[in-house]
Amino acid sequence: MSWGSASEFFAMGGYGLYVWGSFGVTAVCMAADALIAVKRHRAARAQTGENS
């Protein structure tokens, strides 16, 4: 696939809202899930008084 321009790429043939809405929300969800897990681990380690 060769996109003519950046705006053509972001338009996704008129389906930009649906395509980027899917990938955007997915990225946010995956980042949030990972961040919550990392924070939970840090909090648990802080309780033990040592970090690693």
Added chain:
Amino acid sequence: MAETRFFTYASPPRFYALAGKLIPWFWTAAVLLAYAGLYIGFFKAPTDATQGDAYRIIFIHVPAAWMSMVLYLVMAFWAAIGWAFNARLASMVARALAPTGAMFTFVALWSGALWGKPTWGTWWVWDARLTSELILLFLYLGYMALVNAIDDTRRADQAGALLAVIGSVNVPIIYFSVKWWNTLHQGATISATAAPKMVATMLTAMLLMTLACWAYAFAVVFTRTRAIIAERERDAKWLNGGTA
């Protein structure tokens, strides 16, 4: 150091150390695979003849839907092992899997709705595939609520295991729903018995994204398992500067 045997890593301290070493590698793999998958998916795969570029949602929709089902079965498996053999680590892994599984289930439903609107003309239909996937989300949420509602940790693990195992009957229902009932949803994308019904670049992108999701799931679930171990073994000597 004792010799490494089959159950060596069933010991929370050993698993904690091993997972800590593996997590950066899983993150590296997830990022590289996602980069390759997105590149091929968005720059190499051609525009679909009937669906236009809306079909590109497949590169996250199908991997997320697969992960939602596989992670549930893995969760039910470890929950059952933890219950049957009184293996603490297995129960902790089961708990660590639930939020990531629920997240992938939500992503599958969300991307499915955004795919359904332009192709079917509707965000949602109460058909077998969509409804059973929604039930999967409620099973994950129910499992998390149940294990968090019971104060006695091991009793909570057991109650959660019962729910997880009974709920696993839903997974084959999701998988075969497109065969058993009439539905708007298309059939299986990949099957073991037939040639893939898509061009090679599309298939490659989808499989790379699936592997990226696997690596991501390992990284996050191991991180959460380490958190749960640290929470439960708060007073253990090995966590507080003792030898592990």
